């Protein structure tokens with residue numbers, strides 16, 4: 001049976017590990033180590049970087065990995081590019097499990113921007129109440145726009161806090177229900193959301209709530225990812241692995 005390494009950090013990575021475990025296949029899941037207490041995983045987990053594409057290629061060879069599943073977050077562009085390079089270097093099959101992006105629908109008010117600096121420009125000069133639904137590492141640029149009042153939601157505390165005069169913090173881990181998101185945005189009198197196009201249902205509640213409340217969304221565009229054989233769901237990945245013969249011997 002082929003040895004499988006899943007590059008994770010997403011719900012889909014965990015779901016695929018669960019599906020494989022249910023088939024009696026033990027894959028290893030790799031996490032970047034960004035969250036202090038990650039959700040429990042049903043398979044062996046390794047944590048931390050590999051040391052670039054060359055480090056990952058060496059790991060693939062040492063561990064006798066035959067199939068690498070890149071199920072990282074759609075914004076983890078560096079890791080996806082290392083995965084593609086390392087798979088080529090080590091002669092390992094690569095499968096990318098990529099959650100489709102959300103598409104705007106009637107009633108949405110989205111401004112798509114390439115990065116946080118462009119998001120700040122899109123927010124404008126006039127002070128407004130902004131919900132920042134970004135990773136802890138992506139908040140720093142917003143000190144350039146201290147005129148806004150920020151509500152920041154993250155899994156782990158933002159340390160040190162953002163150096164702006166008006167910021168509130170919520171510690172929470174998704175999934176987030178649309179009704180609760182609507183209540184939050186309304187109660188906090190939010191006027192703009194800055195977020196990533198994560199796709200999937202777990203964090204879509206704020207997008208549908210913004211539509212219902214007429215709140216504008218400044219959406220960080222997805223980064224370019226390397227070409228790879230691609231599937232959209234954990235179930236599709238399992239079917240692909242099955243078809244590729246990776247689950248044979250079970």
Ligand code: NAP
Nearest residue numbers: 008009030031032049050051052073075076077078079135
């Ligand atoms: P990144 O910028 O693509 O990766 C930076 C480095 O982190 C990689 O070069 C690699 O280090 C290490 N790394 C990333 N994913 C890894 C994994 N699954 N296993 C082992 N090492 C890994 O990705 P990022 O810094 O994690 O995040 C970039 C964006 O994705 C941010 O917008 C973030 O909010 C979002 N995001 C990430 C996660 C996550 O779990 N990583 C979850 C949700 C959202 P080496 O070069 O040393 O191998």
